[in-house]
Amino acid sequence: MGGKVTCTLGEVKQRADFIIYWGGNPAECHPRHFTKYTIMQKSRFLPRGRKDRTMVLVDIRETKSAKAADIFLQIRPGKDFELITILRALIKGQPVADEQIAETGLSRAVVDDLIARMKRAKFGCMFFGMGLSMTRGKHMNSAALLCLAAEMNAFTKFVAMPMRGHGNVTGADVIMRWQTGFPFGISFNRGYPRYNPGEFSTVDVLVRGDCDAAFIIGADPGATMPQPAIDHLARIPTIVLDPHVTHTSRIARVHITTAPQGIAAPGTAYRMDELPMPLKPALKSPYPSDEEVVRRINEAIARKPFWLPDGRQPQMVATLG
Amino acid sequence: MIRITGGKVYDPANGIDGEIKDLCIDDHGKFVASVSGGRTIDATGMIIFPGGVDVHTHVAGGAINFARAMTPEDHRRTQAFMRTKTRRSGLGGMAPTTFATGYLYAGMGWTTVNEAAVPVLSARHTHEELADIPIVDKASLTLMANNEIMLDLLEQGEFERAKQVVAWYLWAAKSYGIKAVSPGGVAAWKWGKDAKQLTSPIAGYDKLTPGDIVTQLARICDEMGLPHPMHLHCNNLGAPGNIATTLDTLKHLEGRRAHIAHSQYHAYGGDGWDTMRSETTQLAEYFNTHPGITTDAGAVVFGDTVTITADGPWQHLLYKLTGRKWGNLDVENETGCGIVPYTYRPSNLVNAVQWACGLELLLLIRDPWQVFLSTDHPNGGCFWRYPEIIQLLMNADVRKECLQKIPDRIKSSMVLPEITREYTLSEIAVAMSAGPARALGLKEKGNLGLGCDADLVIYESDPDVLKMFGHPRYVIKAGEVVIEDGDIREAPQGKEFLVKPAYDPATDEFMRPLFEDHYTMSFENYPVEFERLEHPELRDCIPVTER
Numbered sequence: 001m002g003g004k005v006t007c008t009l010g011e012v013k014q015r016a017d018f019i020i021y022w023g024g025n026p027a028e029c030h031p032r033h034f035t036k037y038t039i040m041q042k043s044r045f046l047p048r049g050r051k052d053r054t055m056v057l058v059d060i061r062e063t064k065s066a067k068a069a070d071i072f073l074q075i076r077p078g079k080d081f082e083l084i085t086i087l088r089a090l091i092k093g094q095p096v097a098d099e100q101i102a103e104t105g106l107s108r109a110v111v112d113d114l115i116a117r118m119k120r121a122k123f124g125c126m127f128f129g130m131g132l133s134m135t136r137g138k139h140m141n142s143a144a145l146l147c148l149a150a151e152m153n154a155f156t157k158f159v160a161m162p163m164r165g166h167g168n169v170t171g172a173d174v175i176m177r178w179q180t181g182f183p184f185g186i187s188f189n190r191g192y193p194r195y196n197p198g199e200f201s202t203v204d205v206l207v208r209g210d211c212d213a214a215f216i217i218g219a220d221p222g223a224t225m226p227q228p229a230i231d232h233l234a235r236i237p238t239i240v241l242d243p244h245v246t247h248t249s250r251i252a253r254v255h256i257t258t259a260p261q262g263i264a265a266p267g268t269a270y271r272m273d274e275l276p277m278p279l280k281p282a283l284k285s286p287y288p289s290d291e292e293v294v295r296r297i298n299e300a301i302a303r304k305p306f307w308l309p310d311g312r313q314p315q316m317v318a319t320l321g
Numbered sequence: 322m323i324r325i326t327g328g329k330v331y332d333p334a335n336g337i338d339g340e341i342k343d344l345c346i347d348d349h350g351k352f353v354a355s356v357s358g359g360r361t362i363d364a365t366g367m368i369i370f371p372g373g374v375d376v377h378t379h380v381a382g383g384a385i386n387f388a389r390a391m392t393p394e395d396h397r398r399t400q401a402f403m404r405t406k407t408r409r410s411g412l413g414g415m416a417p418t419t420f421a422t423g424y425l426y427a428g429m430g431w432t433t434v435n436e437a438a439v440p441v442l443s444a445r446h447t448h449e450e451l452a453d454i455p456i457v458d459k460a461s462l463t464l465m466a467n468n469e470i471m472l473d474l475l476e477q478g479e480f481e482r483a484k485q486v487v488a489w490y491l492w493a494a495k496s497y498g499i500k501a502v503s504p505g506g507v508a509a510w511k512w513g514k515d516a517k518q519l520t521s522p523i524a525g526y527d528k529l530t531p532g533d534i535v536t537q538l539a540r541i542c543d544e545m546g547l548p549h550p551m552h553l554h555c556n557n558l559g560a561p562g563n564i565a566t567t568l569d570t571l572k573h574l575e576g577r578r579a580h581i582a583h584s585q586y587h588a589y590g591g592d593g594w595d596t597m598r599s600e601t602t603q604l605a606e607y608f609n610t611h612p613g614i615t616t617d618a619g620a621v622v623f624g625d626t627v628t629i630t631a632d633g634p635w636q637h638l639l640y641k642l643t644g645r646k647w648g649n650l651d652v653e654n655e656t657g658c659g660i661v662p663y664t665y666r667p668s669n670l671v672n673a674v675q676w677a678c679g680l681e682l683l684l685l686i687r688d689p690w691q692v693f694l695s696t697d698h699p700n701g702g703c704f705w706r707y708p709e710i711i712q713l714l715m716n717a718d719v720r721k722e723c724l725q726k727i728p729d730r731i732k733s734s735m736v737l738p739e740i741t742r743e744y745t746l747s748e749i750a751v752a753m754s755a756g757p758a759r760a761l762g763l764k765e766k767g768n769l770g771l772g773c774d775a776d777l778v779i780y781e782s783d784p785d786v787l788k789m790f791g792h793p794r795y796v797i798k799a800g801e802v803v804i805e806d807g808d809i810r811e812a813p814q815g816k817e818f819l820v821k822p823a824y825d826p827a828t829d830e831f832m833r834p835l836f837e838d839h840y841t842m843s844f845e846n847y848p849v850e851f852e853r854l855e856h857p858e859l860r861d862c863i864p865v866t867e868r
Contacts, residue, residue: 002391002646003391003640003646003647003648003649003660003661004387004391004648004649005647005648005649006648006649006650006651007649007650007651007652007653007657008442008650008651008652008653008841009653009841010652010653010654010839010840010841011511011651011652011653013653013841014653014654014839015511015512036841037841043838044838122512123511123512150640150647150649153513153637154641156513157511157512157513159649159651173390174386174446175449177386177389177390178381178386178389178418178419178450178453179409179411179418179419179420179453180410180411180412180418181389181393181396181411181412181414181416181417181418182389182390182393182396183390188404188410190401190403191403191404191410192401192402192403192404192410192411192412193396193401193410193411193412193418194397195393195396195397268445268449270446274383274443274446274650275442275443275446275842276443276445276446276449277842277846278445278846278850280846306406308405
């Protein structure tokens with residue numbers, strides 16, 4: 001099991017007559033999502049727009065997004081995985097006890113109604129936010145939801161998509177994948193890419209104190225990471241490229257002010273559905289772009305001696321076994 | 322400048338079949354009659370081929386990048402490339418990283434690759450990945466046969482307008498040609514359906530059939546004058562009994578040019594997974610009597626791989642059959658894609674038949690200028706396994722050995738055991754280089770003639786074909802020695818080919834309102850900026866009737 005059954009946002013705009021937001025609050029976190037892509041748009045297949053679509057919100061509290069929902073399902077905190085697993089069983093007609101359903105905070109009637117609607121939909125889409133992916137169960141929750149979407153295809157068309165944010169995090173994923181095979185949590189310390197989230201993720205490397213320098217672009221770990229990680233950043237030479245003064249830049253040894261992407265610097269940003277969007281700057285900036293700074297650092301490094309003694313070439317290695 | 326002396330030259334484009342001949346390369350990376358000075362490579366006792374050309378592969382873009390994300394377990398066990406002065410680090414395996422892709426292709430003597438499936442919407446991404454594939458020259462094909470704006474025009478009988486729109490799209494994607502994947506089938510998949518019959522209307526349309534799309538898109542490609550004809554992935558891929566669909570599709574071409582992609586996947590008889598059998602004799606016969614059509618084998622090699630295709634419904638079926646991971650990405654208005662890791666096993670009837678079918682087509686289609694070496698990388702197997710296929714083609718005894726691994730009950734479902742043909746070196750040079758170069762309309766590729774690109778590979782002559790083709794002694798790309806004695810010496814940046822077919826300037830304003838309806842990005846941001854391409858080379862479009 002695994003994988004991801006998804007689509008670009010235009011498919012949702014064109015076809016999705018049934019939309020679930022799970023553990024996310026788009027009304028406040030992705031304010032243009034409803035109007036540009038999901039529930040408000042009219043299309044040739046859904047000519048009445050909002051009236052032709054049903055929106056379900058699943059969350060542990062009634063957020064502002066609940067106002068926009070046709071159905072709001074308030075579930076008990078930490079019971080997302082259980083509810084998804086119950087749905088996976090029930091869509092296939094497997095028995096689930098009443099008390100198991102009750103544990104999630106929903107009644108059997110509500111769950112049966114949800115399943116009936118999911119199966120009746122012509123094109124269903126589930127968006128999931130950090131309320132699902134970063135709470136108890138974490139990636140197991142995301143995997144369960146992605147499985148549910150895949151399995152729904154036995155009955156009708158169904159897809160799922162994470163609600164990603166934080167600037168161009170999707171772009172970083174995409175490029176790391178084509179250059180190294182992995183999206184994040186990569187170590188190059190053997191001269192080739194290795195992947196192990198939980199070991200090579202930035203936070204883990206910092207907390208263990210494994211790195212003796214840090215180079216940070218377009219992120220503010222000083223605001224979000226645990227204190228031991230921040231302490232280590234303050235201990236080692238930390239270089240920050242950022243248009244603004246941030247928590248991280250305050251503890252950094254060097255802060256290079258750069259032009260803000262998309263405002264004063266060109267580039268490409270990947271949307272949450274992995275479509276690349278060109279960034280066209282509207283303003284001029286006296287500061288260099290991140291790209292220019294990195295290129296100049298690279299050029300300076302290239303003038304230094306190679307990391308292996310002269311005449312030595314590293315060998316290709318087979319990592320089999 | 323380089324002079325290569327004493328080598329045995331195989332240059333089928335110029336009718337040269339194993340002649341001892343000197344080759345000279347000038348400073349612009351072209352073959353010339355003579356040079357004075359520069360390096361001399363003594364190739365006495367060695368074999369010289371034009372550099373390999375892959376007519377159909379998936380090496381860059383959203384789909385293969387999705388596959389990379391889905392197969393970290395493979396990255397761990399595969400060949401790792403360490404960073405050196407001339408080389409970036411990377412990983413080989415089922416879905417190699419971009420830098421490794423360039424090194425692996427060049428490492429076995431391939432110097433040009435054609436990325437066969439690009440949605441316009443993510444073409445910007447594909448070009449950025451292509452720019453990160455070193456050494457080889459590159460081209461890419463745009464997915465068109467499920468583009469809803471184009472299908473709507475065909476449904477309305479607006480052929481001329483559809484032609485303008487296709488040309489507009491091609492220039493927006495900055496690509497080299499048109500790919501048609503399961504015409505209408507991917508559009509139907511947007512509603513969870515498929516299109517398997519050439520003559521039945523597509524889900525969501527009243528009149529338009531897959532057959533109509535095949536006929537009209539082939540005509541559009543010819544009238545636009547693309548250097549490479551319509552590149553067609555037929556409907557009903559992979560299904561038992563699909564030979565009928567394939568032959569029906571070929572008839573719908575109505576005599577126009579076409580390249581049929583990975584025909585192995587389209588040559589099956591039987592009416593279920595238990596009765597599936599090879600029908601390559603029928604398909605090969607069609608090619609043997611229709612010299613204007615080319616194909617690539619899409620051969621299967623046993624072992625692990627990951628399947629990637631725009632054919633969404635087929636991948637859903639494969640997921641249901643295998644219970645393995647399933648990736649699916651529907652792309653608004655244009656196409657879709659599906660990804661499922663897969664293991665081909667000799668003991669499995671379907672897999673064994675597929676393995677046989679690929680080799681059978683390569684052996685039964687008589688003219689090597691019509692059938693090319695491919696595995697539809699990574700679908701039938703990874704491209705770095707091509708030397709294994711070359712060995713099977715050149716050596717009937719090795720084929721016999723492999724057939725021993727296949728249970729007897731399966732052998733009656735294939736014709737391979739009866740085939741005795743063995744490829745000559747010259748025929749291999751056609752199937753891996755000269756043939757695909759000609760089909761792509763790249764005249765200066767796959768050709769060691771004067772003025773052509775100095776892309777060539779030099780092998781140590783060895784009766785062990787696998788060793789010989791797996792480990793070239795030298796690979797020269799655009800006159801630069803990139804591989805020598807098993808080492809990557811240089812990793813220059815290759816070119817990217819594209820075309821600019823003519824279209825009515827009013828097409829922009831015709832497209833704008835349709836675009837705003839169908840898409841979710843702004844119209845101005847949609848076309849890939851020409852400046853984004855690294856080392857672009859624009860090629861001419863000449864309508865077929867004027868050639």
